[in-house]
Amino acid sequence: MKTIVIVVFSIILLAGAFLLGGYYYLRHRLQRLITLKYAVVGPLIKKLAARETVTRTEILFMVQDPSLRHAVYRVLEAYNQSDLFPLEFFTIEKGAESFLVTWLEFPTELGRAPHEIELYTTVDLNEREDQTYYVFKYRMTGDHWAAENNWMLGVAGPYDSESLPYDTPRRIFSRFYSVDRISARGEVQWVHENI
Template identity: 85%
Template sequence: MKTILISVFVLILFAGAILLGAYYYLRWRLQRMITLKYAVVGPLIRKLAARESVTRTEILFMAKDPSLRHAVYRVLEAYNQSDLFPVEFFTIEKGAESFLVTWLEFPTELGQAPHEIELYTTVALEELEDQTYYVFKYRMTGNHWATENNWMLGVAGPYGDESMPYDIPRRIFSRFYSLDRISAKGEVQWVHENI
């Protein structure tokens, strides 16, 4: 009996060490991602705080990157400068893309932004009047575990008639399923029912 208790105790300690290590590793990855993003957006924040002029070209450079886009919009909004945000990126599609990319970047998901992403389709569920989900296809290239799936589906929404482009969607998710595995409507239905 004593041997069993010692074995269980050692097993619990071992599992705890693994979980603790995983926690610190994910925390380090998340902190690294935040630091890299701040390195790009930080100068904009400092300029706005110092009431220095900001050019539309500076904003456009950042708004082109979907992983930075909604953060840039929120910074401009906080400083009452949202009119500087590029009109071509002030759409629900571009906002939904930005939220999905940010979600995919988390260490518990892809761990980085997808190398390619584009709107695949929009899906309106019959039970949701005037509510639309945006379905994107994205893929990874190079040496990444997700390259074997080729194009995968990701969902953001639902957005209604009253939604603004950078309203936070209630549901953002991807199961990393490839296009040939599930339909866009099937993925939206699953996300709507489970997330």
């Protein structure tokens, strides 16, 4: 009996250590990600707070990176400067892409932004109201674990006729399935029903 208690206690301690180690690993990765993003957006915040002039060129440089795009829009909005946001990036497609990339780079997902991403298609679900999902294909290259999947599908939505470009979508997800494994409509249906 004493041996069983020792074994069970040891397993609990090992599981706890594993979970705690995983927590600290994720926390470290997330802090690193936030630090990297702030290194780019921080100077913009400081300039806006000091009421210094911000040029459209500075903003354009930042919003070309989808992982920064919605954060830059929110910062400009907070300082009543959203008119500086480039119009070519003020679309639902560009907003959905930004939210998906931010989700993908989270440490429990891809752990970094995809190397390439592009709009694959949109899928409309007509239930109670018009619901449009944006489906993107993206891929990783090099030695990343997802590089073997080639192009994969990711979903953001739903958006309706009253949605604004940087409204946060209710569903953002990817199962890391390649485009030849599932249809865009099938992936949207799964995300809509399960997320």
